[in-house]
Amino acid sequence: xxxxxxxxxxxxxxxxxxxxxxxxxxxxxxxxxxxxxxxxxxxxxxxxxxxxxxxxxxxxxxxxxxxxxxxxxxxxxxxxxxxxxxxxxxxxxxxxxxxxxxxxxxxxxxxxxxxxxxxxxxxxxxxxxxxxxxxxxxxxxxxxxxxxxxxxxxxxxxxxxxxxxxxxxxxxxxxxxxxxxxxxxxxxxxxxxxxxxxxxxxxxxxxxxxxxxxxxxxxxxxxxxxxxxxxxxxxxxxxxxxx
Amino acid sequence: xxxxxxxxxxxxxxxxxxxxxxxxxxxxxxxxxxxxxxxxxxxxxxxxxxxxxxxxxxxxxxxxxxxxxxxxxxxxxxxxxxxxxxxxxxxxxxxxxxxxxxxxxxxxxxxxxxxxxxxxxxxxxxxxxxxxxxxxxxxxxxxxxxxxxxxxxxxxxxxxxxxxxxxxxxxxxxxxxxxxxxxxxxxxxxxxxxxxxxxxxxxxxxxxxxxxxxxxxx
Amino acid sequence: xxxxxxxxxxxxxxxxxxxxxxxxxxxxxxxxxxxxxxxxxxxxxxxxx
Numbered sequence: 309x310x311x312x313x314x315x316x317x318x319x320x321x322x323x324x325x326x327x328x329x330x331x332x333x334x335x336x337x338x339x340x341x342x343x344x345x346x347x348x349x350x351x352x353x354x355x356x357x358x359x360x361x362x363x364x365x366x367x368x369x370x371x372x373x374x375x376x377x378x379x380x381x382x383x384x385x386x387x388x389x390x391x392x393x394x395x396x397x398x399x400x401x402x403x404x405x406x407x408x409x410x411x412x413x414x415x416x417x418x419x420x421x422x423x424x425x426x427x428x429x430x431x432x433x434x435x436x437x438x439x440x441x442x443x444x445x446x447x448x449x450x451x452x453x454x455x456x457x458x459x460x461x462x463x464x465x466x467x468x469x470x471x472x473x474x475x476x477x478x479x480x481x482x483x484x485x486x487x488x489x490x491x492x493x494x495x496x497x498x499x500x501x502x503x504x505x506x507x508x509x510x511x512x513x514x515x516x517x518x519x520x521x522x523x524x525x526x527x528x529x530x531x532x533x534x535x536x537x538x539x540x541x542x543x544x545x546x547x548x549x550x551x
Numbered sequence: 552x553x554x555x556x557x558x559x560x561x562x563x564x565x566x567x568x569x570x571x572x573x574x575x576x577x578x579x580x581x582x583x584x585x586x587x588x589x590x591x592x593x594x595x596x597x598x599x600x601x602x603x604x605x606x607x608x609x610x611x612x613x614x615x616x617x618x619x620x621x622x623x624x625x626x627x628x629x630x631x632x633x634x635x636x637x638x639x640x641x642x643x644x645x646x647x648x649x650x651x652x653x654x655x656x657x658x659x660x661x662x663x664x665x666x667x668x669x670x671x672x673x674x675x676x677x678x679x680x681x682x683x684x685x686x687x688x689x690x691x692x693x694x695x696x697x698x699x700x701x702x703x704x705x706x707x708x709x710x711x712x713x714x715x716x717x718x719x720x721x722x723x724x725x726x727x728x729x730x731x732x733x734x735x736x737x738x739x740x741x742x743x744x745x746x747x748x749x750x751x752x753x754x755x756x757x758x759x760x761x762x763x764x765x766x767x768x769x
Numbered sequence: 770x771x772x773x774x775x776x777x778x779x780x781x782x783x784x785x786x787x788x789x790x791x792x793x794x795x796x797x798x799x800x801x802x803x804x805x806x807x808x809x810x811x812x813x814x815x816x817x818x
Contacts, residue, residue, distance in 0.1 A: 359774050363779070441719060483720040548816065
């Protein structure tokens with residue numbers, strides 16, 4: 309199987325991503341630094357939440373990326389299943405650890421943000437709970453990649469899992485909302501962007517979101533390159549062993 | 552296809568077939584909980600429905616990896632895959648046999664074990680109803696997980712990691728049925744949702760599970 | 770440093786955790802990328818590509 313690896317598509321990807329990566333990474337660094345410094349140092353406190361509102365510049369972008377990373381994995385998995393582009397399957401594999409990190413950041417910052425408001429580090433708030441479930445899906449996805457030896461089978465099985473998992477993730481979102489709605493009406497953590505509509509908070513938030521998106525793209529490009537090279541490495545090692 | 556169903560039933564019932572395993576686990580779990588939580592009946596009766604549901608989930612998991620693994624190992628799964636019946640049908644029959652030999656006994660055992668946990672009298676029928684509707688979904692979702700991991704030598708733990716998050720919607724709505732029913736609240740909507748989940752799972756997951764099996768049989 | 774008031778621990782804690790996690794992620798990605806690239810170059814050199 310390894311000797312059938314045709315490098316045409318992956319080579320093009322490596323070439324293009326090598327050219328593009330410095331710019332994406334640079335853009336990410338600029339947006340992140342500008343956004344976070346702006347938000348941390350140059351915005352006022354919120355009337356209700358005090359200085360904890362500054363956590364929004366971490367929590368919201370991370371939460372958005374946690375979900376978007378999974379969506380990207382879903383699309384990449386579909387492309388793999390339909391078009392059999394290896395780069396697509398590897399890109400999904402590469403995105404998973406980034407998504408996991410974003411989910412953890414969202415959970416931890418969400419919990420820390422909630423503590424002054426609720427008096428407890430964890431509350432089974434529907435949104436936080438949904439992210440916890442998403443975290444579990446990410447773990448399962450990554451674990452399956454690690455467990456299956458044949459690379460193509462691993463790509464296929466994880467793609468199927470990603471698709472089924474996506475349906476259940478959405479279903480769980482509604483289930484969790486349903487599960488917690490009766491208990492804490494009004495005390496659920498409202499970290500919506502809608503709550504802080506004033507430009508003062510919104511603009512640095514947008515810059516931070518842009519920074520996180522660019523960071524995600526840069527890391528996916530980098531990690532996919534690594535996955536491609538890793539495959540080439542395994543193929544050459546296998547050939548060496550047989551020679 | 553029916554023959555396949557009866558064959559799997561017989562295999563499960565045989566000694567070493569795992570039939571009693573799920574029930575025994577369910578019993579042990581129910582006995583352990585008061586040791587961990589304390590014997591006060593007020594506390595136990597509040598958590599009893601949830602414990603019984605979670606116990607049912609975990610007990611289901613135990614016998615899931617043998618759905619396909621045994622046939623995979625001795626080559627019969629290859630034969631089944633090339634047989635005239637569609638692989639999706641094979642999955643459905645195996646999941647059905649699993650439900651009858653694992654899920655259904657759990658449903659019957661639950662109210663009995665509920666006595667140990669001071670389960671409220673008014674909650675019993677809602678627990679049974681929820682479990683009857685929900686456990687078939689557990690078997691089918693489990694079949695999907697088993698299909699994904701069938702080739703792995705020690706895939707049991709990985710399968711649990713994959714399958715348990717998929718159980719969350721059924722668990723939430725099943726527990727909701729008991730909670731609302733016991734309080735006398737409006738419960739129809741929740742039952743409908745739970746039923747819808749089970750039906751959708753049975754309609755769609757056989758295809759995903761069959762796809763996974765075909766990948767693993769390559 | 771702006772006056773964070775009584776929430777200083779929470780805010781600084783969040784920023785610290787986030788920065789640590791992001792640095793770890795970026796660091797690991799770069800480290801693994803370099804390592805695999807080096808190993809690949811070695812084996813290609815060995816085999817005369």
